[in-house]
Amino acid sequence: MISQAEIKLWVKVQEDKGIPVETVKNRLKNLVIETPSWGYADCGTRFKVYKQVGVPRNPYEKLEDAAEVHRLTGVCPKVAIHIPWDKVDDYSHLKSYANELGLGIGAVNPNLFQDDNFVLGSVCHPREEVRKKAISHILECVEIMKLVGSDVLSLWFADGTNYPGQDHIRKRKRYMLEALSQIYEALPENARMLIEYKFFEPAFYHTDLADWGMSYNYCLKLGERAQVLVDLGHHAQGTNIPHIVALLLDEGKLGGFHFNNRKYADDDLMVGTIDPYELFLVCNELIDGENDPATAECARNITYMIDQCHSIESKIPAMIKSVVNIQTAFAKALLVQRDALRQAQEEGDVIRSESILKDAFETDVRPLLALVREEMGLPQDPLASYLQSEYPKKILERGIGGQGW
Amino acid sequence: MISQAEIKLWVKVQEDKGIPVETVKNRLKNLVIETPSWGYADCGTRFKVYKQVGVPRNPYEKLEDAAEVHRLTGVCPKVAIHIPWDKVDDYSHLKSYANELGLGIGAVNPNLFQDDNFVLGSVCHPREEVRKKAISHILECVEIMKLVGSDVLSLWFADGTNYPGQDHIRKRKRYMLEALSQIYEALPENARMLIEYKFFEPAFYHTDLADWGMSYNYCLKLGERAQVLVDLGHHAQGTNIPHIVALLLDEGKLGGFHFNNRKYADDDLMVGTIDPYELFLVCNELIDGENDPATAECARNITYMIDQCHSIESKIPAMIKSVVNIQTAFAKALLVQRDALRQAQEEGDVIRSESILKDAFETDVRPLLALVREEMGLPQDPLASYLQSEYPKKILERGIGGQGW
């Protein structure tokens, strides 16, 4: 527990530095983080999916778990769904069930990597009938978007090859454009299409959408409502993700995030557990983008989603941790003294610039988050509150062997 | 088809250069490559295992497929098995079935990553009862070694953590040593224990055996019959594997290989398909080690195994390709003009040294391998011969849904 004395002193110290604490708190209260339905389900590595007791048995139970996370954190009112993992007979019922739980349906994600026909690709497959099948599945998802009230189509393609020569790279590139164009046309008005990219896996030689530049290139050809989705785990080692974020913001093409963390490849660990400073640097670009009139519109429309695979940890606690870690990084980014930073940068003072940014990161924002939660009528420590609640016991009734990937 | 004219001219050209073609052919005829039973079975990525028609339904059918590979290549008389994937009621029957097919059982591989208890590790698990269970499974495999006539215990541990702080690294290190010591004691006389290492996956923060140095360190503590196993896909990007091979040879601690190829992580692609020059450089160190009296004994006892995961390609053809690619790399390594190379190295002539080594790689060794196969009574092109045979049709009867991982 953080005491009122700590909170009070924290506010005073920040205000003395000139930080507009009220503004900071408001921004934190307005943060919206979308959790993924599949993040509540069993998942694992290629070696083994360890099944957990209490995992949801159907899409409705996934929504219930998501509602619990929202109840405790107050910033997760939306749930991304994945078709066919969340296939139901009546999508309007799914929608109203979500609404009753205080939730809305967020991004709709087609599955383009598990149908037996997709072994060599989906929209880039060498055979036309397979490409058509893939497009048709995505169009089905566009229909589902309308039924569930979603305004984001989130596209990740596992398409690629495992061997040099396996397929013709440029031909596949053209197939991809054909497919995306057709889907873009079908998109509901006001809906956006987010195009994800990934360095590798499951394709091990070339991935048709391998980096931000490839996604971006298609977005340029498609139109305004096509934007890039950045998954923090989908880059080559050493890639400067904040740089990519800044660039896409500047071009108005940053549409969404898949938050998670990684040390090696697409490890899909809880957000902020491996490199919290990188997460802060990403948030720093986002807040900077919100403050700049040239990028504010793009910045304020970004969809923040969590996408992680809990191989060994409890699902709901892991989701809460990730939400809290995202809040922490945003809170710190909101404390950056931007005027002083700008001045030091313009003077070319390397040490001072670095220090000003780092100072915000060094600040312990737990008192701030405690205050924000208090003002929102939420528990100060959402994870502790969850663990002490009845919910973790209640879901044990679901037993083992829930609906996994 | 390679003509006799080509073969003849090839031999003449090499002999004119002073290459002892007979010696080279003999070495190639004596090459022994062990294929893995699981390489004939369904496998895939964490996203999907695409099932193939005709995949073996049980360990016996895996042996039959391995025998077919040996029949066509002549250099694959041994099959590595994996327990419990190859669990049978009567192991002596498995052994005699292999013998009837012209095969022997090679390395025995325990499975320390799929039991529900192993979610946080096997021999390094924080709970003693789990560690005991893991050791007991390995000891069971030692018993199986005796029944099937194997003299190699091949150990890969998926043990590790996903998060900083998740467990105590040094404590786990001591658990590992305790387990290995106990197993080493139980090893049949004349049998060796090969200790594999892996940079990451399925553990995403730390892997208890993460690099050659960690495996080597345990081998030093255990004794002569503990040696390191090098899997070509288990290193950080950029790692110089030939260097590690040379070092382990020099210390008499290189025990075995898992051949495969990768571009990114542990991609488990067919051998020699992504970086054939690296494969050649590895073989170059091995042949150099065979020629050096100080390392010859170690070099000649190395167990060469294939370990790959055929996600999208046909199993038996993929195995044949890998065998042929290994033969190709060894053949080229046997053509290195070592005396000239040594002299150029001693003179510090960078360009000449590099060129002498590269010259061997540039040589097309397909005529040589054709000649070797002819003299061994084998088809010149094992893959073409397989595809034209009845075998690929026959196995279709097995249907789909064979025994995967």
Place this chain on the structure above:
Amino acid sequence: MISQAEIKLWVKVQEDKGIPVETVKNRLKNLVIETPSWGYADCGTRFKVYKQVGVPRNPYEKLEDAAEVHRLTGVCPKVAIHIPWDKVDDYSHLKSYANELGLGIGAVNPNLFQDDNFVLGSVCHPREEVRKKAISHILECVEIMKLVGSDVLSLWFADGTNYPGQDHIRKRKRYMLEALSQIYEALPENARMLIEYKFFEPAFYHTDLADWGMSYNYCLKLGERAQVLVDLGHHAQGTNIPHIVALLLDEGKLGGFHFNNRKYADDDLMVGTIDPYELFLVCNELIDGENDPATAECARNITYMIDQCHSIESKIPAMIKSVVNIQTAFAKALLVQRDALRQAQEEGDVIRSESILKDAFETDVRPLLALVREEMGLPQDPLASYLQSEYPKKILERGIGGQGW
């Protein structure tokens, strides 16, 4: 020496496979590889530049060395220059000197990383006066282009930051666009501007032009005569360069190459010495692009340049090796049986597709290159011929301490 018998048989074997050997030879004869003036000069690592005896003392001697490489290889009629390293009083004299040697001046390269003002960047520097100075230097190079008859301006920016927060990434992005736009306007008609990118070094946090997508994005904004330059050593580990090559070709935005090789970072080693298969795969995309009407124009206008840093090897021999290795890779790429490959790809036959491509790589093309050189009136082995010539002795007169970076 490769005998006529070998050459003859080689041609016959290829013709029997349906390879149009005459066409292949013609393409090889028409290959143009530009060597860099600075590749003949002393260079090294940050730890030490080891000086060699016989290195050129001025731009004219660099041209003489380049002429020697062209005399022996027949495919290097152009020399890239770097300002101010190749600064002379009279550029038309430099041009006519080159012409007398049988050479032309290729790309002109400004230096934007060694002026004392550029410590925090050149065109992206926070201070306007430094940005202006940088632009002014590039415009000076544009003037030099006219004087030396060059039609390629080759731009590499070392601009970037070493620390998070050091400077404002999006502001620098806008400075870069301002500078490039101004330079593009000044470009001589018919000249192209090639924009290089680099993953890191000398900037260690963010590099303003860090990947192909960033260069490409500027090219799109600038116009048709702005294209991307791919340096083989400027990517993150694992990056699929052939994929990037294919993509840029498909967009008509591939303008040039800096050939070299690397194992770790921007190692600038001799071409084809670390990963010859990757080099072949790059050439395979280039030849495929030449054969496709949709990309042929772009493919045929690519400027092929060598860019390497000979830290420990002799300069001219190293350059010859790199030229020969590029020829080797192109020769192999020309042997790919593209119709068969296309068919196997369309049938989704992974093993066959991979094998068809690899077969071309496995072919020893030294007989082909010997034949091509013979028909061009060149020595069969350019390096041996150089080493036996008087040239390496003659240049010793230049002494030590030549003109380095």
Place this chain on the structure above:
Amino acid sequence: MISQAEIKLWVKVQEDKGIPVETVKNRLKNLVIETPSWGYADCGTRFKVYKQVGVPRNPYEKLEDAAEVHRLTGVCPKVAIHIPWDKVDDYSHLKSYANELGLGIGAVNPNLFQDDNFVLGSVCHPREEVRKKAISHILECVEIMKLVGSDVLSLWFADGTNYPGQDHIRKRKRYMLEALSQIYEALPENARMLIEYKFFEPAFYHTDLADWGMSYNYCLKLGERAQVLVDLGHHAQGTNIPHIVALLLDEGKLGGFHFNNRKYADDDLMVGTIDPYELFLVCNELIDGENDPATAECARNITYMIDQCHSIESKIPAMIKSVVNIQTAFAKALLVQRDALRQAQEEGDVIRSESILKDAFETDVRPLLALVREEMGLPQDPLASYLQSEYPKKILERGIGGQGW
């Protein structure tokens, strides 16, 4: 400025959690960080060394700058020297000059990469006379150790090759052992030899001492006083350095650190500026090692050195920042609630274990460090204090063109 109220509350909060604040403060007061003489001198990248005004002109001025850093931070009483960069006629005079400044000489570092003879290596060079020269230089450094009162010989070898085949890897390995053995014999009693390793650079194919395992292997052969030196920038991307630290501690073979930070390769940036969490995780292993009787002796004898290359930032401020960042990481590591952590680990509670460790990192330790500095009679903010002092103005008199690498 951090107020007394903040400090007081900080202490109270920690004491309420059961943290022994006195013990923590004492450990921080006893921290010893060695700064490198060359860290005060000009350095840069292979592209350019930007020279700064005010850089030391000789070894004595380097000591003066180091004394200034010690005066302000109170934890840097030792200076590492590098021969011949710090070559003087009278080493006992150098020693007494250091002593007068309140300093002692720390590690002595031979230079094995800048002599013209070392182009192909030093102790691993193919030619015996060069190897002898290298050994003789190291023995000279051993003599200097005696004169300056140093008890640490710090060895970094740039030895390696740039091309496959360039030299014989195993032969070089034996040369290395011969050299190290000879040097070990000559070591002053009670002195230690620290053996560094590096993944790559300046060698670009293989580095003779490429990873911890190679250094460790030699240490085992040499004896107790040979230990491994870990430089935080000398690993492959993704390498888990805390794991290596834990392992070497456990074996009693961790001898020293070169602190710095990197994003890509051996970037030599200020400590803690790129990945502060990794730095904390390293310190966490070190403190854990100090607390464990089995490793305490090794842990308490580790030599902590800074080794960084200030390309664009001011030297003394950069050194102060690094010192402060190391203190910060150690301070946080001292706040880990180890009993609670151990229990959570033993219970296999992934989320709780991770959280306990992370909690310490999240804590803002600036109040603690302010208190420690106050009690040591030091300025609360050493960098601000330096910038306000006369020192930065005074050294401008030295002018430009100081003694660089």
